[in-house]
Amino acid sequence: MMALIAFSLMAIVLVAAAIYAVLQKDLLYAVISTGVISVVLSVFFFLMQAPDVALTEAAIGIALTTIIFIITIRNTTRYEDDPKDNTLEKF
Amino acid sequence: MKKVFVLILLAVVGLYLSNTFNLISFGDNRVGEVVEETTTVSGYYLKETPTKSEVANVVTAIVVNYRGFDTLGEVTVLFLATTGLGSILFRRKEEEEGVERLSKPASSLVSTGSRILFPLVVLLGVYVFIHGHLTPGGGFQGGAIIATGFLLMLISYKNYKVSHSTLGWVESFAGISFVLIGFWGLISSHSFLQNIPQVGELNSLISGGVIPIIYIAVGFKVAAELTGVLDILLNIKPKK
Numbered sequence: 038m039m040a041l042i043a044f045s046l047m048a049i050v051l052v053a054a055a056i057y058a059v060l061q062k063d064l065l066y067a068v069i070s071t072g073v074i075s076v077v078l079s080v081f082f083f084l085m086q087a088p089d090v091a092l093t094e095a096a097i098g099i100a101l102t103t104i105i106f107i108i109t110i111r112n113t114t115r116y117e118d119d120p121k122d123n124t125l126e127k128f
Numbered sequence: 129m130k131k132v133f134v135l136i137l138l139a140v141v142g143l144y145l146s147n148t149f150n151l152i153s154f155g156d157n158r159v160g161e162v163v164e165e166t167t168t169v170s171g172y173y174l175k176e177t178p179t180k181s182e183v184a185n186v187v188t189a190i191v192v193n194y195r196g197f198d199t200l201g202e203v204t205v206l207f208l209a210t211t212g213l214g215s216i217l218f219r220r221k222e223e224e225e226g227v228e229r230l231s232k233p234a235s236s237l238v239s240t241g242s243r244i245l246f247p248l249v250v251l252l253g254v255y256v257f258i259h260g261h262l263t264p265g266g267g268f269q270g271g272a273i274i275a276t277g278f279l280l281m282l283i284s285y286k287n288y289k290v291s292h293s294t295l296g297w298v299e300s301f302a303g304i305s306f307v308l309i310g311f312w313g314l315i316s317s318h319s320f321l322q323n324i325p326q327v328g329e330l331n332s333l334i335s336g337g338v339i340p341i342i343y344i345a346v347g348f349k350v351a352a353e354l355t356g357v358l359d360i361l362l363n364i365k366p367k368k
Contacts, residue, residue, distance in 0.1 A: 093268060096273050096276060
């Protein structure tokens with residue numbers, strides 16, 4: 038029962054972070070939200086007895102994918118609706 | 129109208145997925161009994177791997193031994209992706225004048241912290257890929273962890289340079305040794321990437337034949353490639 042409650046809470050966090058990432062106009066927050074998805078997913082993989090996949094998800098999903106998206110945001114724009122905005126000053 | 133169709137499609141896919149997954153109760157043992165004579169595929173792997181390949185981590189045995197050719201393909205895909213990215217985005221020395229990796233220097237807290245953490249992160253990565261045949265993890269995971277360590281240094285020190293020629297040498301040497309180990313299996317046994325020698329015993333560091341050697345090569349290769357990608361991406365000149 039406890040395990041079921043914990044799994045459900047984590048699943049709710051996962052889906053909430055995914056919906057936030059889609060709806061958020063500030064792309065930096067959206068990318069960090071995808072990082073949160075990776076954290077929860079990695080814990081899920083570990084609890085479902087797939088520690089190899091959990092390690093991969095932790096190293097690539099949390100660190101590398103997030104940083105590559107952040108570099109992309111730095112070189113393009115930060116907000117979804119504002120094509121003229123340059124985020125270089127804000128970094 | 130389009131959105132309605134998308135919703136209907138999603139509903140149908142969700143219905144069939146949920147029906148499929150409802151057949152299996154959550155957390156159920158789907159492997160079957162390992163000791164049985166006629167067993168499932170996963171049961172076969174769990175049963176045969178410790179005796180045949182003498183590798184403690186069955187996932188490693190599947191990735192490097194049973195499906196070693198797939199792993200070679202994955203490494204090639206990563207290599208081609210890195211080469212493509214580098215050929216488009218790499219800057220030569222003369223053009224590098226105006227490039228700033230960081231618009232502001234990192235705070236002393238970040239730079240000192242990453243200087244302390246860098247050797248530990250690299251050590252963790254090396255541990256993960258050397259012990260790939262004993263504990264969870266392996267070449268890809270260890271290489272990604274090492275690249276994360278280099279990333280820490282790259283984003284906290286303005287004049288921290290990685291040498292792309294060294295990275296290229298490491299990458300090429302690791303890739304060539306992977307293929308040569310494969311040909312060694314082809315020569316001494318009957319198939320490419322066949323696991324040959326049985327030195328050491330199960331659960332010790334020196335065991336599993338060529339599997340740890342392949343994983344060390346994969347670890348070096350992935351670490352060099354991802355570090356190169358991160359350095360190239362961080363050196364892009366942001367548009368003014």
